[in-house]
Amino acid sequence: MTTSLPKTPNIDCVRSAAVRIQSHVVRTPLLESPHLNAIVGGRLLVKAEPLQRTGSFKFRGAFNTLLQLSEAERAKGVLAYSSGNHAQGVAAAAEILGIKATILMPQDAPKVKVENTMSYGATVVHFNRYTESREEIGKQLAFESGAALVKPYDDVRVIAGQGTMGLEIAEQLHELEVSPDAVLAPCGGGGLISGLSLAIKAEFPDAQIYSAEPEHYDDTAQSLAAQRIIAVEPKHKTICDSIMTPEPGELTFSIIRNLLSGGLVVSEEETRNAMCHAFNRLKLVVEPGGCVALAALLSHKIDVKGKTVVAVCSGGNVDAALYAEILAG
Amino acid sequence: MTTSLPKTPNIDCVRSAAVRIQSHVVRTPLLESPHLNAIVGGRLLVKAEPLQRTGSFKFRGAFNTLLQLSEAERAKGVLAYSSGNHAQGVAAAAEILGIKATILMPQDAPKVKVENTMSYGATVVHFNRYTESREEIGKQLAFESGAALVKPYDDVRVIAGQGTMGLEIAEQLHELEVSPDAVLAPCGGGGLISGLSLAIKAEFPDAQIYSAEPEHYDDTAQSLAAQRIIAVEPKHKTICDSIMTPEPGELTFSIIRNLLSGGLVVSEEETRNAMCHAFNRLKLVVEPGGCVALAALLSHKIDVKGKTVVAVCSGGNVDAALYAEILAG
Numbered sequence: 133m134t135t136s137l138p139k140t141p142n143i144d145c146v147r148s149a150a151v152r153i154q155s156h157v158v159r160t161p162l163l164e165s166p167h168l169n170a171i172v173g174g175r176l177l178v179k180a181e182p183l184q185r186t187g188s189f190k191f192r193g194a195f196n197t198l199l200q201l202s203e204a205e206r207a208k209g210v211l212a213y214s215s216g217n218h219a220q221g222v223a224a225a226a227e228i229l230g231i232k233a234t235i236l237m238p239q240d241a242p243k244v245k246v247e248n249t250m251s252y253g254a255t256v257v258h259f260n261r262y263t264e265s266r267e268e269i270g271k272q273l274a275f276e277s278g279a280a281l282v283k284p285y286d287d288v289r290v291i292a293g294q295g296t297m298g299l300e301i302a303e304q305l306h307e308l309e310v311s312p313d314a315v316l317a318p319c320g321g322g323g324l325i326s327g328l329s330l331a332i333k334a335e336f337p338d339a340q341i342y343s344a345e346p347e348h349y350d351d352t353a354q355s356l357a358a359q360r361i362i363a364v365e366p367k368h369k370t371i372c373d374s375i376m377t378p379e380p381g382e383l384t385f386s387i388i389r390n391l392l393s394g395g396l397v398v399s400e401e402e403t404r405n406a407m408c409h410a411f412n413r414l415k416l417v418v419e420p421g422g423c424v425a426l427a428a429l430l431s432h433k434i435d436v437k438g439k440t441v442v443a444v445c446s447g448g449n450v451d452a453a454l455y456a457e458i459l460a461g
Numbered sequence: 462m463t464t465s466l467p468k469t470p471n472i473d474c475v476r477s478a479a480v481r482i483q484s485h486v487v488r489t490p491l492l493e494s495p496h497l498n499a500i501v502g503g504r505l506l507v508k509a510e511p512l513q514r515t516g517s518f519k520f521r522g523a524f525n526t527l528l529q530l531s532e533a534e535r536a537k538g539v540l541a542y543s544s545g546n547h548a549q550g551v552a553a554a555a556e557i558l559g560i561k562a563t564i565l566m567p568q569d570a571p572k573v574k575v576e577n578t579m580s581y582g583a584t585v586v587h588f589n590r591y592t593e594s595r596e597e598i599g600k601q602l603a604f605e606s607g608a609a610l611v612k613p614y615d616d617v618r619v620i621a622g623q624g625t626m627g628l629e630i631a632e633q634l635h636e637l638e639v640s641p642d643a644v645l646a647p648c649g650g651g652g653l654i655s656g657l658s659l660a661i662k663a664e665f666p667d668a669q670i671y672s673a674e675p676e677h678y679d680d681t682a683q684s685l686a687a688q689r690i691i692a693v694e695p696k697h698k699t700i701c702d703s704i705m706t707p708e709p710g711e712l713t714f715s716i717i718r719n720l721l722s723g724g725l726v727v728s729e730e731e732t733r734n735a736m737c738h739a740f741n742r743l744k745l746v747v748e749p750g751g752c753v754a755l756a757a758l759l760s761h762k763i764d765v766k767g768k769t770v771v772a773v774c775s776g777g778n779v780d781a782a783l784y785a786e787i788l789a790g
Contacts, residue, residue, distance in 0.1 A: 417744040
């Protein structure tokens with residue numbers, strides 16, 4: 133079935149994915165707060181994807197991918213490597229479809245992500261994020277079991293699935309009868325922002341789209357500026373565990389290099405501050421990596437005075453202890 | 462305009478309110494988590510009203526009331542007493558309509574509620590919850606200014622406004638093609654549960670409806686059991702600040718005594734536990750008083766094995782320090 137996929141995903145792939153996964157995804161709301169509007173000086177709409185099944189957008193791409201596996205592929209199971217959100221997305225999608233899932237997770241992944249992944253019936257294998265290659269271990273495991281590897285971002289089906297969030301945002305903006313001047317989303321390997329930009333640009337060609345990343349992991353911002361893939365050294369610790377990716381994917385970058393207006397970078401303090409605003413004003417639990425786009429707007433990385441902007445909050449899987457510490461300031 | 466109101470609200474009042482306030486309320490989502498389903502052994506749908514404008518359902522009733530004031534009444538301003546959520550609802554509604562609002566709040570109201578109320582442009586007057594009568598101070602202030610008192614629950618317009626949440630739940634259940642076996646909501650003076658029960662019973666006559674209250678403030682449970690209004694002594698401290706009401710309202714009780722199947726009571730520990738579940742599984746910030754219905758289900762106060770139940774989480778205005786302490790266990 134996968135032979136009919138184009139090499140690069142297009143808007144038709146995203147629209148097909150939306151139909152395919154519709155019955156199982158949550159149509160997450162666009163939230164708005166007069167206080168946050170006042171901070172940015174414009175109209176700020178927040179896509180509340182922590183309310184998605186598994187607590188992040190990753191379920192969209194994982195489910196879209198698994199639904200396109202053949203019966204023979206499904207029988208051999210699936211394999212994924214992930215710091216946690218893709219893990220949960222794949223595990224939950226596999227559970228729904230009755231597929232065996234094995235997930236490679238770093239030893240220092242947030243406890244809540246490991247526990248949740250196991251709760252969907254997946255087998256979790258740990259590796260050391262700083263000394264071992266998850267790609268190598270993944271290949272070895274896939275070779276032994278014959279399981280299909282579900283890549284975290286550089287895959288047509290995954291990108292199309294994540295892009296369904298962009299179609300939802302567009303639908304919701306049409307319902308509100310507004311056009312966005314800008315749309316911002318957190319960015320790790322680029323699966324979300326590439327799919328999202330396909331959808332947003334199809335519906336609102338004039339909207340500017342920006343990726344948001346944490347300091348030290350601004351590979352996408354650097355790559356967009358240089359118009360070629362630039363890698364960063366993933367040696368720094370960050371609270372943004374879900375998006376500490378060293379470089380954009382080849383496929384994702386081939387899409388976003390043409391569609392994005394730039395990459396924004398936020399400090400850890402700006403991210404913590406945005407998480408507190410999401411708590412106080414939106415009543416939404418957002419994990420650090422899921423909050424960097426909101427952080428970019430609340431700390432004025434671009435001027436949106438008098439404009440309408442959308443910030444994607446992409447996930448909410450944060451350990452209670454860290455969250456409590458951040459709220460306590 | 463208020464002369465055409467019936468003495469007791471009926472389903473038509475609720476339907477009219479829904480049309481009246483539609484443009485300004487958030488249609489909050491019904492959330493679901495496989496983990497919470499597993500705990501109750503049935504299908505648990507959570508109405509996520511912390512995502513409502515002002516962070517609680519109170520905006521619905523306040524806005525519905527203020528929209529029905531005459532021009533002459535609007536010119537004199539409005540007055541309300543509230544521990545915080547009704548305060549914010551009235552203040553936000555008044556700001557939208559350009560009406561001056563004065564709010565009486567207890568000195569020990571959560572800081573976030575006081576700050577938010579003031580941020581909507583309202584004047585806040587403090588009183589001592591344990592030694593002064595808010596009703597007396599309110600009457601005096603109303604007498605001096607001629608401002609219209611917006612009661613927190615015992616008012617046809619307020620009850621009808623809160624009931625719009627029930628119509629939304631019914632719509633959402635129809636979309637999911639399920640009928641609820643039971644619907645639970647937190648209960649203070651009864652404004653929400655009375656309006657909600659009018660709406661739910663109109664759409665699903667067989668659904669059982671339960672109020673939920675914290676220990677020491679189980680006046681509604683006692684009153685329902687006795688079939689007459691019973692007051693409790695409001696001498697205990699509780700984290701459930703928003704629903705520490707000593708007795709049900711006359712109007713609200715006249716509705717719920719016939720429509721409810723009973724009142725459930727939860728401990729503080731059960732409430733804290735439910736708040737952690739809402740954090741971990743729903744990514745939703747719920748305040749203590751807003752979480753007692755969910756707490757009642759998660760601690761098995763009624764048996765819902767194999768059934769479909771709705772729990773209303775009614776608000777999310779909790780101070781960060783308390784929330785952090787609760788998450789830390």
